[in-house]
Amino acid sequence: MNHYKPRLLLYCQHSLGMGHWVRAMTLANALSREFWVTFLNGGRVPDHQATAGDLDMLNLPPLGMGEDHQLYSQDDRYSVKEALAMRRQLILDTYTLLRPEVVLIELFPFGRKKLAGELLPLLKAAHRDTQARPLVLCSLRDIMVNARKDQSRHDERARWITDRYFDGLLVHAxxxxxxLEDSFKPRHPLQTPLLYTGFVAPGRVPGAIKPPRRGVLVSAGGGMVGAPLFQAALQAHAINWAKEKLPMTIVAGPFLPEADWQDLVAQSKGMAGLTLRHSVPAMQPLLEAHSLSVSQCGYNTVMDILESRTPALVVPFVRGQEDEQIQRAQKLAELGLVEMLNPTELTGQRLAERIRQLRDFSPNPSGLNLAGADNTVRLIQELLAGKNNLIAKSQPKEAAHAC
Structure with missing residues (x-):
């Protein structure tokens, strides 16, 4: 017998890579077992999009973030200004039509400041909905960027918006x-309830008997900024194939720029022992078929590594204020979960050496909580059940802010 499912509106904007998308989709698919989920997708739609259960996908006019940290339109029909105006109206119209019991916003206000113009109207609409006010939650990854020039001001602003409009923070770590306090330091203490879900891992992929592990798998998430790693990997493969006939598979990722992909294709022609793939539906089966992994250190890449238990060398992506990956890599290396190569040391020769050394590395069985998707479903159900209590307790705080 079908049972009633509360309506849940989930907003996610991915820009540079696929990390936010993959984590949000993993959550959405898990949530769709108990909720009717409408997924507001703000970025380019990756290949191999897969949904399950009661899940509706609404693709907004796609925006991305350039190397200059400015928004750009990923649809030639619209300027950034036009896309933002359309998105804002679509989001508000969807909220009005859906009247969700839960609104789940990924990252904002801890990031995506440039999209405040479409998210604050949504939060205000939910806040004003006195007849059926939804539970409003924020979905956060494990580590926040904390290298901004105005970091203290940014954190305090995020804290104020959170305390004003949100009923809870779900930290997926x-x-x-x-x-959270390791990378988020506002001037005033956060009052909004904070809940740790554990890491959101995609779950082990069921299948036939797995083949013996062999060779090195090189990947860089969506691939948008993977070209330097792939170039070094080609050089490392030439060295290690000549020395030890060690095979390598490179998965470029769906967002690797076309010029970089064509360079890889041209350079790999005639290279024995090398397999080049543009993208794959899921990384975990490939990880479980290879004996070693070399990758960047995005959230979802790490989840795949930990679940597959593949000995891994991570080369974190670092650029400007983007220090999240190197923080994650250092923590993982300290726990004995991965080996790390600082990106400043990335050369073909150095990578070849570290790959050979990686064969002697055994990851430490960590016991880290990887059940974040299931725990998120349970926690939202519990919060929704106690929503009236939560809202009643928050009234004095909101009234004070409204003055």
Whole structure:
């Protein structure tokens, strides 16, 4: 017998890579077992999009973030200004039509400041909905960027918006690995309830008997900024194939710029022992078929590594204020979960050496909580059941802010 499912509106904007998308889709698919989920997708739609259960996908006019940290339109029909105006109206119209019991916003206000113009109207509409006010939650990864020039001001602004409009923060991390206060330091203490879900891992992929592990798998998430790693990997492969006939597979990722992909294709022609793939539906089966992994250190890449238990060398992506990956890599290396190569040391020769050394590395069985998707479903159900209590308790706080 079908049972009633509360309506849940989930907003996610991915820009540089696929990390936010993959984590949000993993959550959406898990949530769709108990909720009717409408997914507001703000970025380019990746290949191999897969949904399950009661899940509706609404693709907004796609926006991305350039290397200059400015928004750009990923649809030639619209300027950034036009896309933002359309998105804002679509989001508000969807909220009005859906009247969700839960609104789940990924990252904002801890990031995506440039999209405040479409998210604050949504939050205000939910806040004003006195007849059926939804539970409003924020979905956060394990580590926040904390290298901005105005970091203190940014954190205080995020804290104020959170305390004003949100009923809870869901941090998708194991607190033994990372806590929000490690990378978020507002001037005033956060009052909004904070809940750790554990890491959101995609779950082991069921299948036939797995083949023996062999060779090195090189990947860089969506691939948008993977070209330097792939170039070094080609050089490392030439060295290690000549020395030890060690095979390598490179998965470029769907967002690797076309010029970089064509360079890879041209350079790999005639290279024995090398397999080049543009993208794959899921990384975990490939990881479980290879004996070693070389990758960047995005959230979802790490989840795949930990679940597959593949000995891994991570080369974190670092650029400007984007220090999240190197923080994650250092923590993982300290726990004995991965080996790390600083990106400043990335050369073909150095990578070849570290790959050979990686064969002697055994990851430490960590016991980190990887059940974040299921725990998120349970926690939202519990919060929704106690929503009236939560809202009643928050009234004095909101009234004070409204003055």
């Amino acid at each position: 194991d607190p033994r690995f990372a806590r």
